[in-house]
Amino acid sequence: MSDTLVYRVFTFQNEAPSWTTLSIISIGLFFVLSLFSLADNQPPPTPPCKHLVQARQQQAEEAALLEIEKSRIRVLEIWATDGFQFRELPLELQIYVLSFCADMPATYRSLVLVSRSTYEMTLRACLPLMPITLSSSRQLIAFAKLVHQDETCLVPFLDIGRLVHRLWISPRLREDTILAYRIVRACSNIHSLACDARTLCASIAKCARFKHTMCRELTLLVSRSHWECTMETPSGLQFMRQLTHFRLMGEPAVPRMLALPQLTHLSYLDRPRHPEREAEILSSLEDSGLFPSLEEVILTKRCGPERQVPERINHRLAVIYVLREQTEMELWCNAARGESLWNRARALSVAKKAVRAV
Known part of the structure; x- marks a missing residue:
């Protein structure tokens, strides 16, 4: 009997570790399975809040602006130490920059006093304009x-x-x-x-x-008629034949024997002593051989501030009213800056076409 008891005790001692191991493994498997089940049951991650996205965008914009400001400060520091070397720019770019001073007399006068080289460059850039x-x-x-x-x-x-x-x-x-x-x-x-x-x-x-x-544009100022000199010399004939824009002030109408084959724009200043000027212009327009290339004829009349609306007589003749206090020199200078009588007549034609289209 004692031998039997000893055998059972020995057997139990040998089997005890296996049960312990199984228990530990079971508990581990249960824990792992519970983790997987918890992961499957978790809701999907919520998207970031809208305000958070806006805050991040604002931070990125502020960082970009800060970087731009730092770059600007670095450039200013370089200019403060070394200076902006305008003369190192290409010659064409220098002339282009200085050409903006053509309409600024005070700036032009200051530039020509800087140095000899700046004086030369300013003349090249501004005088043609x-x-x-x-x-x-x-x-x-x-x-x-x-x-x-x-x-x-x-x-x-x-x-x-x-x-x-x-x-x-x-x-x-x-x-x-x-x-x-x-x-x-x-x-x-x-x-x-x-x-x-x-x-x-x-x-x-x-x-x-x-x-x-x-030369393509001529404004003939008030004087006695000297048409003969332009028709009797080779240089005079060549000069008149190359004109495209011609304005007459106080002169009689262009003589029919004077050839102006390139003339496209003709303008007269109406005067009280020439009440028949409009009839003369209409008569000359009927002669296709006199001005074969003519596109636009303008008759300017002086008026007060109460009447400044231009009139279109026909497809080629327009009457434009000019203020009495505005001089011919001012009109000519405005034309050099792009505000010519021809542009006003062209705008009148465009407005008429728009009205007809409506």
Whole structure:
């Protein structure tokens, strides 16, 4: 019996570890399965709050602005130490930047006093765009010294006369006429010229060698008629034949024997002593051989502030009213800046077409 008891005790001692191991394994499996079941039963993650997204976007924008401000400060610090080297820019870009000063006389006068190189660059950039008006003796003398490059000229190698594209010249004194002729001859690259018939004949028509090949716009100021000089010389004929824009002030109508094959825009200043001017214009428009390329004719009349609405007589003739206090020189300068009578007539045509379309 004692042997049997010893055997059972021994057997129990040998089997006890296996039951313990099984219990531990069972508990572990149960724990793992419970974890998987909890993971399956968990709800999906909620999206971030809308306000949180906006806050993050605002933080990103603030960071970008801060970086831009830091870059700007770095650039300013570099300029403060080394300076902005305008002369290191390409020549074309320098001229383009300075050309904006053509409509700012005060800035232009300041620039020409900076240095010799800036003076030259400013002339190159601004003179072709500036409407030059010369009337008084002081203006004529000063400009003659500039274009003829006397001993006081800062850039003797620069042909300043070639840089002038728009010139209004009307000497008030008879003794200044010779000086005016010399200026027009020196400015041989003119695109738009305003002068009287005497100046036109003496400085262009009577020259043996025709130089003003670029001029396309002429405003003939009030003077006695000198149509003969433009028709009797080769230079005069060539000059008139190349015109595309022609404005007459106080002159009689263009003679029918004067050929203007390239003329597309013609303008007259109406005066009380020429009450038949409108009838003359309409009659000349009927002659297709006189102006074969003509597109627009404008008759300007003086008026007060009460009547400024332009009128369209037919598809080519328009009547435009100009304030009495506005001078012809002001009208000419406005045209050089893009506010010409032709643009006003063109706007009138566009408005008429729009009304018809409606």
